[in-house]
Amino acid sequence: MASVIVLPMTTQSWLLRAVVCAALLAGPAVGAAPEGQGDECVWNPVTRQCVADDQLYAQPVAGLDATQMRLFDDGLKQFRAPWSVFPRADGEWGLGPYFHANSCAGCHVNVGRGAVDEVANRPVFQQLVRLSVPHPQRSGATDPHPVYDGQLQPFSIFGPSTEPVSGEADVHIAWQHEKIVLGEGDEVTLRRPKVTITNAKFGELDAQVMTSLRNTPALLGLGYLDAVAEADILALADAQKALGFNGRPNYVNDDNTGRKRLGRFGWKANQPTISQQVAAAHLGDMGITTSLYPDDDCTGTEVQCLNFGYKKSKPELTDAAWQAVNHFMAATDVPRPRRMDEQLVRRGSQLFRAMNCAVCHVPELTAGKYDPLPALAGRRFHAYTDLLLHDMGEALADGRPDFRAGGRDWRTAPLWGIGVSARVNGSVDLLHDGRARDVTEAILWHGGEAQHSRDAFARLGRDDRNALVAFVNSL
Numbered sequence: 001m002a003s004v005i006v007l008p009m010t011t012q013s014w015l016l017r018a019v020v021c022a023a024l025l026a027g028p029a030v031g032a033a034p035e036g037q038g039d040e041c042v043w044n045p046v047t048r049q050c051v052a053d054d055q056l057y058a059q060p061v062a063g064l065d066a067t068q069m070r071l072f073d074d075g076l077k078q079f080r081a082p083w084s085v086f087p088r089a090d091g092e093w094g095l096g097p098y099f100h101a102n103s104c105a106g107c108h109v110n111v112g113r114g115a116v117d118e119v120a121n122r123p124v125f126q127q128l129v130r131l132s133v134p135h136p137q138r139s140g141a142t143d144p145h146p147v148y149d150g151q152l153q154p155f156s157i158f159g160p161s162t163e164p165v166s167g168e169a170d171v172h173i174a175w176q177h178e179k180i181v182l183g184e185g186d187e188v189t190l191r192r193p194k195v196t197i198t199n200a201k202f203g204e205l206d207a208q209v210m211t212s213l214r215n216t217p218a219l220l221g222l223g224y225l226d227a228v229a230e231a232d233i234l235a236l237a238d239a240q241k242a243l244g245f246n247g248r249p250n251y252v253n254d255d256n257t258g259r260k261r262l263g264r265f266g267w268k269a270n271q272p273t274i275s276q277q278v279a280a281a282h283l284g285d286m287g288i289t290t291s292l293y294p295d296d297d298c299t300g301t302e303v304q305c306l307n308f309g310y311k312k313s314k315p316e317l318t319d320a321a322w323q324a325v326n327h328f329m330a331a332t333d334v335p336r337p338r339r340m341d342e343q344l345v346r347r348g349s350q351l352f353r354a355m356n357c358a359v360c361h362v363p364e365l366t367a368g369k370y371d372p373l374p375a376l377a378g379r380r381f382h383a384y385t386d387l388l389l390h391d392m393g394e395a396l397a398d399g400r401p402d403f404r405a406g407g408r409d410w411r412t413a414p415l416w417g418i419g420v421s422a423r424v425n426g427s428v429d430l431l432h433d434g435r436a437r438d439v440t441e442a443i444l445w446h447g448g449e450a451q452h453s454r455d456a457f458a459r460l461g462r463d464d465r466n467a468l469v470a471f472v473n474s475l
C-alpha cells in the first residue's frame, strides 16, 4: 500500500484541502491495479530491494557521486518543504502573497501527477488555470491577463490573521460525459471538463480572456529530456514530415539571457530549462521569489499585494536551495519497464509502431552534452516523446496560444513510468487537463495529427486493444 508525502497538519482549511486530497489519493485506488497494472517488484540494483511504491518516481539516476547524492537529497527535502507566512512556525517564510499550494509536493504528490477531484462543488486543487488576453497590436500573440497575470492563484495571505484565505478566484470543474463505441461493441464513457471561475476578486473575466486548465504532470526523468541536443529534436521534426506528421518545436523566452530558446517542459513546451521551470513554479504556484524572479507577482491592480510589507532584499528561495531542487529534478530516474517479455506486451509493442504512436511517442532518444549533470551525456533512454508540438484536434484544444504553440497544439507527453502512476500516488488522470482516467481514454481523445492512430485503436478488437494498453502500462 502506497503512502503519500505527509503535509504538516494544521487546522487551516486551505491546508486541510491539500491533506484531504492526499488522503483521497492514498485511498482504494492504489491497490486497485487498474488496466492490468500488477504489483510487480521494481528492482533497485543498488539497494538490492524492491522500490517502495510511493518512491518509484523519486529514485536518483545511476552514477551520482557522494556530493551529487547529497544535493539530490537536499533537493528532495526542499521539494517537500512547506512554506508559510511570517511569523507562523509551520514552514519556511515567504509563502504568497498569492499562491496555489504551500509545497511542490502538495500538487506533485510523491513527485507524481495530480489527481482530479470529481466531487461536485469542491474547488480544484492539483490543477491550475492559465490565463491570457489577445495582444493589442500583434494578431495571434497573447499577453498575460492585465489584472490576474498568467495564472490564477486561489489563496492569499491577506486574512485577518496569518491564516491563508481565498485569493484571486476559485476554480470548479463541471464534467460533460459522452459515450464511445469501440470494436466488438465495447463502450467507454469519456468526460470533458468545463471550467467555471467564481469569486474573482478584481472583477469578472470577460469573454476575450483565454483560459487553460492544466493537470499536474509527473516529474520523472527530466534531466534526460533537458539533455537531448536541439539538433536531434529538429531532426525528428524533419523525419516526421515524410510520414505526413507535423511536429514543431516551441521557441520560448529564456529569462536568463533574454533570448528565445527551444521549449521542453510544460504541456505546451513553454519552459526551456529545468532551472527556469523550477523558478517559475516557485513564483507562480507558491509566490516564492528567486534571483531569477526577484519580485512577487502582483499586477498594478493588486494594490494590497504591491504594498505588501515584508519585501525582502534577498530572494525567498536562496540560490543554493534553487540549485538543489534543480539538481533533484535533473537527477530523478525512471522506473525500468516491466513485463516486456510477455506475449501480450510484445503484441502491444508491435501495434504501437504499426499504428504510428511511435512517430510522436519516439521510443528512444540520446542525452547530449549536459552541463548540469555531465554523467547523463551519451545515455540512451526511453521516454516515448519527441518533445515537439502537435495539432491534437479540436476536442483537446484550449484555444490559448503559448509562444509558437497554437490553441490546438500540445507537446507529446512522455509515456515512461505511466504504468506505475497509480502505485505512486493513486492518480492515473492523464492528458493536459486530467480528463482521461486511463490509457484507453487518453488515446480516444487523440485527434488532429493523431486522428488516424486514434481511429485505428477504436476499431481494434478487444484483445488487441488490451495488448496496446498493456504495452503502454509496461513502460
Ligand code: HEC
Pocket: 079, 100, 101, 102, 103, 104, 105, 106, 107, 108, 125, 126, 127, 128, 130, 214, 215, 216, 217, 218, 219, 222, 264, 265, 266, 267, 268, 274, 277, 278, 281, 282, 285, 286, 325, 329
Ligand atoms: C498548483 C499545483 C502545483 C504546484 C504547487 C507545483 N506544480 Fe509543478 N506543475 C504543475 C502543473 C499544472 C504543471 C504543468 C504546467 C503547464 O504546462 O502549464 C507543472 C509542471 C512542472 C514541471 C514541468 C514538468 C514537465 O514534464 O514538463 C516541473 C519541473 C515542475 N512543475 C516542478 C515543480 C516544482 C519544483 C514545484 C515547487 C516549487 C512545483 N512544480 C509546484 C502544478 C504544480
Ligand code: HEC
Pocket: 245, 267, 352, 355, 356, 357, 358, 359, 360, 361, 390, 392, 396, 410, 411, 412, 413, 414, 415, 418, 429, 430, 431, 432, 433, 439, 442, 443, 446, 449, 450, 453, 454, 457, 468, 472
Ligand atoms: C501526432 C502525435 C501523436 C500520436 C500519433 C499519438 N500521440 Fe499520444 N499524445 C500526443 C500528445 C501531443 C499528447 C498530449 C495531449 C494532451 O495532453 O492533451 C499525447 C498523450 C498521450 C497519452 C497521455 C499521457 C499523459 O501522461 O497524459 C497517452 C497514454 C498516449 N498519448 C498514448 C498514445 C498511443 C497509444 C498512441 C497510438 C495509438 C498515440 N498516443 C499516438 C501525441 C501523439
